[in-house]
Amino acid sequence: MFSFEQTFFENRQWWRLITPTFIHFSFAHLAFNCLWIYILGEKIEKFDGILVFFSLVIFSAIFSNSLQFFWSNTSLFGGLSGVIYALIGFCMVNEMDSTYGRYDIPPGLYLFMIIWLVLGFLGIVEMFGFGAVANFAHLGGLISGIIFAVLYKLFFMNWSN
Template sequence: MSEMLTVPPAWQRAPATLALLGLSILGFLLVYLPFPFSWVSYLTFTPFEIRGEMIRFGEMGGQYWRLLTPAFLHFGWLHIVFNGLWLWELGHRVELLLGSRMLLALFLLVALLSNGAQYLFSGPAIFGGMSGVVYGLLGFSWVAGRLRPAWALEPPRPIMLLMVGWLVVCLLGIVETLGFGAIANAAHLGGLLAGALLGLAVAWLAGAGRRGRSRL
């Protein structure tokens, strides 16, 4: 008698994506705790304190976790829902194909570069969100999927048009003009470019490894 193989559902095979999503939800909840800014100040790119109507920013010093933790902060329901859905959609596909370590490596590199880009562009400021990483996963999936069609990573054209269109709308300042608050455009663009370059590197290394094995 043959046994049927059961494949675990995607959420069980994508623990790293779920962990990042859980930390993002936790970061969102921290913003809404009593005295939220006393908590948030430990996770922003640079520490800050509020004195009356003024915000005073400090130095990062040796608190290197701040290079990554802004990615987990979310400042509204739409913010966490939008980023959470895209993080799952793009992240779990990368994880299922290339593994949890690859996804976590992508997160670390893209979060570092996108947060750094936003800081270089805006200077000391309160910014956060997983959207830089989301755009990094988009860029990675698009480039790696194009170069390695067998990976089936390339996002469908409607998704690419939607995400790139939203990026352009944000860059033009339309979202801020409509009163939805400041947008971390440098993080979005920096994440997209970082992800695309990482997709190029990973696809090239995969091809080089395959060519090397074929010569043995």
């Protein structure tokens, strides 16, 4: 009912674009994702507002879940990790041209998350017992966060001038 599968197209079950973000396969997975949502979400909401944060979450959930479904050819996946990577991408782009550390996120965190993404694609994360990883959802999240940040900056700059 909540997974992303072919019936989503056939029966117009549009909620399946987002609901995989609410499915977690372990308590540790859920706790880790909730922690990142709290840490990163608070920073984005503080500087950019609840509407930007909410829009980023919805956009990235749809984008990352779609990428995972189409590139991995499986419907059994879940988690907020794609959204987490979108928050990372969004913050990273916004801090690149910021002279004062807008979100005050250590640069090492961005590097760690990108290395973790690469390790996931190489199979090393799964090899060390962290379970199956929705690598394309992670990649889709990072890409969608970067796209959202660029569009947000273009819109905000044009709107504020």
